[in-house]
């Protein structure tokens with residue numbers, strides 16, 4: 277069934293179709309509609325879940341952690357300040373191997389107060405052991421929530437599904453709502469091997485000496501590496517009943533491309549249009565969308581980019597003191613690769629500043645005229661300060 | 663001889679508490695009262711150590727170690743999950759220190775109490791952050807030494823019972839391991855009530871209080887007898903009942919012997935001691951007023 281809905285409502289539908297059993301969330305612009313719709317689903321009984329109306333995001337994730345360890349499928353959603361407030365428990369969920377799914381609506385971190393998009397909130401959680409998916413459309417949002425649970429519950433790691441503030445969260449698109457029966461077949465009820473259980477009487481999360489801890493952390497890395505294979509498999513399986521899949525990354529019109537732009541989130545859609553126009557004019561240019569950011573699908577990225585001459589990485593984030601975070605990841609992926617394109621880093625759209633086809637064209641024009649990349653960060657759409 | 667304390671033992675003999683730890687005994691009694699269908703939520707506190715490192719556990723029930731400030735919120739999550747999974751006969755027991763209750767965990771606890779989420783919360787109050795080496799908390803009494811109040815604490819102890827009672831939760835009580843029958847009765851009573859139930863248990867920490875371990879029980883008994891830590895119950899935030907395991911009235915001599923036995927009060931001057939005695943007396947009167955208040959409501 278197709279319905280017109282916002283990115284936020286796509287999140288809520290995704291959680292409902294996944295039959296989340298415990299939801300704990302706290303309102304924050306631009307995520308609020310997710311929580312509102314889910315509480316409505318719970319009220320009407322469309323979703324049989326306990327909705328815990330917590331007093332903070334910190335407690336939201338803590339409650340999800342409790343629910344998860346007691347054997348329930350848990351869901352939360354937040355944005356920016358809320359995500360940052362959760363930080364201690366973000367580690368807790370991953371180190372405790374709890375397959376919680378969370379939606380994060382990308383929003384710029386304060387101060388100054390902002391409700392508009394950039395990726396610094398979610399990217400600053402990148403080393404916590406959560407899988408991260410960046411979505412381009414509302415359809416991808418609903419689908420990724422469902423896929424997220426399947427992946428999370430197999431590898432026992434939490435999954436973050438990320439969408440841009442307003443550009444997705446508050447923009448309506450046609451979304452095909454997968455049939456519940458089919459989702460149920462794809463995503464059976466959560467049956468954890470270990471949980472709070474009167475018959476097992478385990479103690480979870482006890483003090484762990486240096487004798488054991490290294491291996492526990494190593495196993496998270498191992499699970500992360502396996503998630504690459506698994507996410508590919510789950511994505512294909514998803515296609516079998518829905519007709520849709522996304523890949524971990526998506527090369528778009530990259531055949532024989534000399535220049536390839538790299539994007540994530542909604543900038544991808546804008547860039548697609550630019551690429552289409554340029555291809556029409558005969559330019560050898562393509563686009564690579566990064567959908568899965570953690571674990572980073574480095575090998576796939578290398579294969580998608582190693583044959584071109586120049587790569588322009590477009591970051592809607594700043595790793596202060598270093599540069600664009602996606603750009604760093606891609607450079608480091610290529611570090612030990614024999615063949616290496618020139619890698620240019622561009623930062624744009626911070627704090628929700630519009631990224632239009634003109635912005636993308638400005639980047640294309642700049643890459644065209646430079647043959648050697650250096651480590652200078654290039655800013656697009658930045659006003660002159662002095 | 664008739665045993666009034668259940669013989670059922672839900673704690674293993676081996677654990678890592680210091681000699682004379684009132685907190686260890688409190689858990690032992692609580693689990694005797696609540697039985698095997700209990701799940702423990704344990705934020706950072708001495709008990710995170712007492713229960714043993716991986717792969718050990720000192721209790722015979724499932725236990726979840728959690729972040730310092732999350733006893734309230736994690737317990738809500740566990741209870742919600744048990745409900746939706748149809749396991750309705752399990753008692754969730756949040757077990758936190760004074761730091762995890764009066765200070766860093768107060769927000770989550772208050773929120774859970776406001777929602778009246780269905781679990782028992784026990785604060786075992788040893789009046790400082792003992793896990794990290796005896797730093798003051800808002801439960802540390804006025805005049806006490808701690809490693810962050812090297813002279814003496816200058817602020818009075820926060821009244822956590824007043825705070826919890828103000829939430830109008832169905833049941834709140836103070837309890838003491840020095841009165842095990844009363845302690846067990848209260849936990850059993852709590853078990854039979856639905857909603858947020860709060861138990862405030864003063865326990866002696868010989869290490870932090872700087873006293874010898876063999877007087878641990880005696881000291882918390884003195885705390886009750888002297889009026890420093892009265893035993894009482896409050897139903898629905900309104901109905902106060904004073905429990906009198908022994909005849910109590912704030913007693914100058916008893917208060918002085920309580921203070922005198924503890925190194926943490928060694929620096930008190932005579933003037934300080936007089937102030938403490940006066941404060942305890944006025945707190946006692948305040949409590950009696952609340953109990954009288956019951957009668958007004960009944961009329």
Ligand SMILES: Cc1ncc(C[n+]2csc(CCOP(=O)(O)OP(=O)(O)O)c2C)c(N)n1
Pocket residue numbers: 685706707708709729730731758759760761762763788789790791792793794799
């Ligand atoms: C967020 C956070 N801050 C600080 C700590 C360090 N910490 C662990 S236990 C503790 C004190 C616990 O005091 P209390 O709750 O009174 O329990 P006790 O150790 O006295 O039994 C502190 C400060 C922590 N684990 N987490």
Ligand SMILES: [Mg+2]
Pocket residue numbers: 759760761786787788789790791792
């Ligand atoms: Mg303490």
